[in-house]
Amino acid sequence: xxxxxxxxxxxxxxxxxxxxxxxxxxxxxxxxxxxxxxxxxxxxxxxxxxxxxxxxxxxxxxxxxxxxxxxxxxxxxxxxxxxxxxxxxxxxxxxxxxxxxxxxxxxxxxxxxxxxxxxxxxxxxxxxxxxxxxxxxxxxxxxxxxxxxxxxxxxxxxxxxxxxxxxxxxxxxxxxxxxxxxxxxxxxxxxxxxxxxxxxxxxxxxxxxxxxxxxxxxxxxxxxxxxxxxxxxxxxxxxxxxxxxxxxxxxxxxxxxxxxxxxxxxxxxxxxxxxxxxxxxxxxxxxxxxxxxxxxxxxxxxxxxxxxxxxxxxxxxxxxxx
Ligand SMILES: NC(=O)c1ccc[n+]([C@@H]2O[C@H](COP(=O)([O-])OP(=O)(O)OC[C@H]3O[C@@H](n4cnc5c(N)ncnc54)[C@H](OP(=O)(O)O)[C@@H]3O)[C@@H](O)[C@H]2O)c1
Numbered sequence: 129x130x131x132x133x134x135x136x137x138x139x140x141x142x143x144x145x146x147x148x149x150x151x152x153x154x155x156x157x158x159x160x161x162x163x164x165x166x167x168x169x170x171x172x173x174x175x176x177x178x179x180x181x182x183x184x185x186x187x188x189x190x191x192x193x194x195x196x197x198x199x200x201x202x203x204x205x206x207x208x209x210x211x212x213x214x215x216x217x218x219x220x221x222x223x224x225x226x227x228x229x230x231x232x233x234x235x236x237x238x239x240x241x242x243x244x245x246x247x248x249x250x251x252x253x254x255x256x257x258x259x260x261x262x263x264x265x266x267x268x269x270x271x272x273x274x275x276x277x278x279x280x281x282x283x284x285x286x287x288x289x290x291x292x293x294x295x296x297x298x299x300x301x302x303x304x305x306x307x308x309x310x311x312x313x314x315x316x317x318x319x320x321x322x323x324x325x326x327x328x329x330x331x332x333x334x335x336x337x338x339x340x341x342x343x344x345x346x347x348x349x350x351x352x353x354x355x356x357x358x359x360x361x362x363x364x365x366x367x368x369x370x371x372x373x374x375x376x377x378x379x380x381x382x383x384x385x386x387x388x389x390x391x392x393x394x395x396x397x398x399x400x401x402x403x404x405x406x407x408x409x410x411x412x413x414x415x416x417x418x419x420x421x422x423x424x425x426x427x428x429x430x431x432x433x434x435x436x437x438x439x440x441x442x443x444x445x446x447x448x449x450x
């Protein structure tokens with residue numbers, strides 16, 4: 129099969145298309161003939177050598193989410209059959225013609241969604257469900273702020289939070305990105321290059337914040353949270369260190385939490401998948417969530433897809449089509 133290989137840590141050009149042996153499914157796995165794969169920021173970190181793959185997936189093929197057709201099933205798999213259209217969360221190996229995955233980590237392609245659209249879902253939906261709704265316990269009627277609102281994660285967080293009844297605010301780095309966030313359901317999106325989000329939101333207060341920026345956002349976030357507020361970290365691109373006065377946490381009874389998805393065990397991801405099928409898939413089927421695909425590249429052009437992601441010009445998802 130053809131696959132994109134990280135030939136050495138470095139710039140996008142280290143991604144090369146090569147021949148690799150087609151993987152064989154274990155008894156609990158399915159083999160997917162991949163039609164589309166999502167590009168995620170963690171793939172860029174992996175390519176640079178800063179985010180090693182877990183040991184049970186190909187070490188040098190990036191790709192955390194795919195959609196395609198079930199080609200083979202392992203002996204113990206009962207919930208899928210050959211020919212089913214699925215999308216799946218992978219620990220790696222998605223930039224390829226085939227991948228094997230635990231059958232429990234697959235979800236059906238929603239009705240009337242293309243493979244490219246379906247492949248844009250797993251990594252962000254699993255991350256947002258876990259962090260905003262489980263760790264952050266966002267409830268209907270609460271106020272939610274997501275930083276990086278136009279990112280793949282951001283567009284998912286805005287739409288799901290809105291669909292579940294929250295009042296949504298976002299930050300993003302341009303007027304165009306802010307407009308996109310508002311078109312997706314944010315009540316107000318703040319261009320952080322022109323305005324201080326803390327100043328804009330301080331009189332409103334926020335119940336749950338999803339942050340991937342860190343740095344000087346850490347203390348601003350803590351100051352913005354209302355009593356019993358929750359601050360959830362999924363990355364800290366501007367740095368993870370801050371000096372925090374715990375009395376601020378005590379006085380407002382705040383919860384500071386966060387998580388990473390990729391290193392969680394297979395059973396945890398299976399539980400998450402089942403919860404997402406029950407809670408999120410009906411939202412997709414009801415048309416209350418739309419895929420936001422910024423650009424789709426051919427598999428062999430993965431380097432160009434990474435260049436685009438590193439430019440941060442995109443709004444929503446960057447995809448590969450196989
Ligand atoms: N913990 C987890 O389980 C998990 C899982 C998936 C993703 N993530 C993290 O979630 C984040 C979003 O992932 P994604 O795939 O959606 O990426 P993405 O689409 O590339 O989004 C990243 C966004 O962050 C902003 N940004 C980029 N560099 C920045 C910097 N140095 N400081 C502040 N903002 C910056 C950019 O928007 P602006 O132009 O508006 O600044 C960009 O749109 C990444 O940090 C990723 O590592 C975490």
